[in-house]
Amino acid sequence: MQTGKQLSTSIDARVPTAARMYDHYLGGKDNYAADRAACEELDKVVPSTRRLAVNNRRFLQRVVRVLAQDHGIRQFLDHGSGLPTQDNVHQVAQRIDPDTHVVYVDNDPMVLVHGRALLDQNERTAVIHADMRETDAIFSHPDTERLIDFTQPVAVLFNSVMHCIPDSDTDGPLAVVRRVSERLVPGSYLVMCQLVSEDPEVRKFVTDFMDQATQGHWGRVRQEKDVAEWFEGMEILDPGLVEVSTWRPDSEVAPRQLTHEWIEFGGVARVV
16 A cells, blocks of 8 residues: 655755755756765765766666667656756657657656756646655656556656665565556566665665765665566566666767776566
């Protein structure tokens, strides 16, 4: 059973958020001093984080292009979408087919403000304010019902967001994935990746640091085996579950994640 999540509608510049920290790492301007300070502290232990964020964004863009161009997907539901930046999901997908529909979901009120300003003139795209664990509320939201036809294949994205979800039998990542996949028709796709480390000290430091910095809006850094569990029962696309900079790179000289204290790990799977 899903329980209602209390969503904040106010922006507190004193408390870092994962979305604004990610924005800072990508070179954006929609972040505050508290977010930048948190990034500086994080970099002392995991200095590859900026490169990791950039590579993850490129992974998302490649995935969307492949799903739209090679698999004919014309509907995208992006959970935990974060602040708008260059080449967002709708921009990549709508270059292939302008009629592609995209719904962004985020619980950060700043994402809502900036996202709606960006999408004001795009009637095929919407951003809704919701907790990504609230599957019922997301799927029944008026903008979702207007734009997404769940009798047809949909690509559902959980890109670098599962580490923000605490473990729970009812609302943890595995429960959310199962709840979502049960509602999708065969031929739909799930894109999932998150921060992982096989180093227990790194996992503990980052988990504790981010939990404290975001005042509890965090889950945990996990291991590759945890991510693999989410994909059970689905058909995983080549090259399988990997560090995301190696997922169908654009060229042999494409940027790679060269440091491995932690990585973004995941892939793309087809619902069968």
